[in-house]
Amino acid sequence: xxxxxxDLCDKYPEHVQVLDPIMKSxxxxxxxxxxxxxxxxxxxxxxxxxxxxxxxxxxxxxxxVDAKYTAVVGDNLMKFAYENNWAGIVINGYVRDTKNTKEIxxxxxxxxxxxxxxxxxxxxxxHETVSFGGITFxxxxxxxxxxxxxxxxxxxxxx
Numbered sequence: 001x002x003x004x005x006x007d008l009c010d011k012y013p014e015h016v017q018v019l020d021p022i023m024k025s026x027x028x029x030x031x032x033x034x035x036x037x038x039x040x041x042x043x044x045x046x047x048x049x050x051x052x053x054x055x056x057x058x059x060x061x062x063x064x065v066d067a068k069y070t071a072v073v074g075d076n077l078m079k080f081a082y083e084n085n086w087a088g089i090v091i092n093g094y095v096r097d098t099k100n101t102k103e104i105x106x107x108x109x110x111x112x113x114x115x116x117x118x119x120x121x122x123x124x125x126x127h128e129t130v131s132f133g134g135i136t137f138x139x140x141x142x143x144x145x146x147x148x149x150x151x152x153x154x155x156x157x158x159x
Contacts, residue, residue, distance in 0.1 A: 060090060
């Protein structure tokens with residue numbers, strides 16, 4: 001479906017949350033939409049790796065690492081996301097290998113880049129509500145992202 005976040009905001013002003021303009025695009029897909037799967041990572045990205053190795057069915061992983069300055073996703077995880085049909089990844093954190101991630105047909109939105117990957121070994125948790133950038137992401141909500149921004153709705157939006 002072709003959509004524009006600006007048009008969706010105009011049509012459904014009472015149904016959308018708009019993420020603060022904190023994210024940059026680092027993926028090959030510049031426009032993505034899908035249901036949200038949430039993940040909270042206190043450190044190591046092992047839980048995210050396992051998630052992206054599972055069937056994504058067009059979903060979007062929303063990852064909260066509390067803006068910690070280490071890379072959570074690089075080209076290897078983007079390849080897993082592509083191979084397993086994930087539409088995108090939105091990270092309250094950082095990424096690396098961006099020359100390569102921009103060539104993989106998956107949306108990738110993050111605060112910025114960092115060459116150092118995370119090394120702390122702590123388990124993450126799936127399916128819990130996370131908040132950042134002025135909005136709350138709930139498991140199963142719908143996320144729409146394009147060049148104008150990222151919006152979230154509890155219901156699917158149609159143009």
